[in-house]
Amino acid sequence: MIDAINRKIIAALQQNARISYAELGKRVHLSAPAVAERIRKLESAGIITGYRVKVDLDKLGYPILAMVQCKVYRTKEREFKALLLSYDEVVECINVTGEQAFLVKLAVESLSQLDAILEAFIDLSDTNTMMILSTPVDRALPETFFK
């Protein structure tokens, strides 16, 4: 299923997910229907899970990105998860090993907005806030996949 051609297809879609099947076909030396069928199978196998637009958060009015490490108090875990979901500014949240820890990425308009959110978190967890300065690498897949 994951042969060299599908790797190339995924690589091309990684670079531009709105590319046409015809164009993809040219790149992998296959007809458009053949590519469409391969992609349909990748989707229904759950390998391709969607297509997303990438946007500039800064230009959309969210100049501040923060990563908050939350060590949730043992008894407050359920409550914490509910709180997380209630905040629209939570852009990403990953659950990691070690002391009920979550890494929460927040996109906010201002530091005061960040502060307000952290206030709410601090009742349920020990927080450690890091401001995100830059994102030197942002891939969806390891490069080895394409080799």
Place this chain on the structure above:
Amino acid sequence: MIDAINRKIIAALQQNARISYAELGKRVHLSAPAVAERIRKLESAGIITGYRVKVDLDKLGYPILAMVQCKVYRTKEREFKALLLSYDEVVECINVTGEQAFLVKLAVESLSQLDAILEAFIDLSDTNTMMILSTPVDRALPETFFK
């Protein structure tokens, strides 16, 4: 530029970036060329920065995701950045405030592969490795943007 219609367009592209202009037009009550023109402008303004396919890393042979917090030794910063870029398994890297710190997300095939990478990092930084158990939230944009 960022009016209610463009918010809807971005929201729709967020859900499925391969949707047609005609379909987008139906949703925002505009003709296909009008939508195409709006998107063209969003792209050239750098607000829309691309379209990406989303994939299941597990199904592609990378069952292990780790987040490594690296406190880079003051004199080794340049060297560390070079090392990062040399590793294909680095899927994301964010530079955060506090003691030359980086958060590095790694996608690997096995724990031994992870170990090998950490070996290399440890010469240049204090590392704190967290295994990623789940990703309860993974949005590209705060929900407030759509309200």
Place this chain on the structure above:
DNA sequence: CCACAATGATCGATGCTATCAACCGCAAGA
């Protein structure tokens, strides 16, 4: 060894889609 699915490709027809040009209406400014 030969039939015979099953798979995965191509090709051709058809309806949709993107794209371009021409045109229109409205709002801001001279």
Place this chain on the structure above:
DNA sequence: TCTTGCGGTTGATAGCATCGATCATTGTGG
């Protein structure tokens, strides 16, 4: 008021997606 520019519509056209028919290849059972 005139005019200029912006953002929209419409219609034509070329290209694309999609479907069915067909064909080659491969692996399997008689």
